[in-house]
Structure formats: C-alpha cells, structure tokens
Amino acid sequence: MTSSISPLRPALVLFAALTLVCGVVYPLAVSGIGAAVFPAQAAGSIVEAGGRAVGSSLIGQAFSSPQYFWSRPSATGPMPNNGAGSSGSNLGPNNPALADAVKARIEALKAADPANSAPVPVDLVTASGSGLDPEISVAAARYQAGRIAAARHMPAEQVLALVDGQQLKQYFGFFGEPRVNVLALNLALDQARPAPKQ
Secondary structure, three states, X not given: OHHHHOOHHHHXXXXXXXXXXXXXXXXXXXXXXXXXXXXXXXXXXXXXXXXXXXXXXXXXXXXXXXXXXXXXXXXXXXXXXXXXXXXXXXOOOOOHHHHXXXXXXXXXXXXXOOXXXXXXXXHHOOOOOOOOOOEEEHHHHHHOHHHHHHHHOOOHHHHHHHHHHOEEOOEOOOXXXXXXXXXXXXXXXXXXXXXXXX
C-alpha cells in the first residue's frame, strides 16, 4: 500500500504548488503591479465625462447621429462593438457579401452628406479585424467634418481644428498612421459646441 501511494504524493504536491503559484500568486501579482504602475489601463481605460463613465478609449462605439463623428463599422455579434464577441467578418475581398456591405455603407454616408463629393475613406466602409477599433484615420474624420458642421450650425473650420487637435501621432514616431480616437473627438466636439436637441 505504501509503495503505491508514494509516487502519487509528489504529483499531488506539485499540482497544489503550481495551482497556488499560477492560479493565485501570479494573477494577484500581475494585477497589483498593473494597478500600481498603470492604474487607468488596469481599470479598463475608462473615459469619464460629467462625472460618469461614457466608454473606454480602447473599444469603439456605434455613433449614429449626424451630429457626431462615426466610427468604423463593426462586425461583432450580436451587436456592434461587442467587447465579448471581438471578431472580424471573415469575408474575403472577392466575397460578394463584402462588396454589397461596402456599397451599402458608401450609400449611407452619401445619403447623410449629399453635398460631400470627396472620396470615401476605406476605414469608414470596412470593419477592422477585431470589430472594436476605437480610432479612425484623420482622413475619415475630416471627411465627416462638413456633415457635423451643418448639423451643429458651426463653422467647418472649427470642426477641422478639433480633428487636428485630437490627432494622435504614429506609434514611436514611425509605426502606423496618424489617427483620432472617435470617443475623445466627440467629447471634444460636445465641449466646443453642445449638440442641438432634436
């Protein structure tokens, strides 16, 4: 009896030790260090306005009012920008469903701003790989400036200045493209000129 238990005991001790280290000590240590060194990021990069949480700087939101900048389309299900269902559409470039979706998005943009004859930036009609992208290109933000200026009865130059003021530079000065965070831009827009009630 003793000989059959002796090989099992070290395995159980190792299992308990690894469970304690990997399942308790390590997660607590990483969470504690994250909260101490990067408190905002560890708390979810929550953005507050007027004393209440309005979103996260890391997850896009589906703005639909013509008075606000619109985000990239989201392919997450069952609703747009679903953090629990991060995914792309997985539609290839030759898939007719993708072509139809892009065409419908272009038509919606043109219907919302018929006077705008500029080329539609690609990130306004295609979803990102995660479906949660909180940022759009500077070109995509500038494309929407005329619609927002008309809806808010403010000069287009003021809207464009807000875009320039919210522009985020390339990572490390060379990686990626300049961009704007849509939530931050819309909050700056509300500060500059509150949205008229509809």
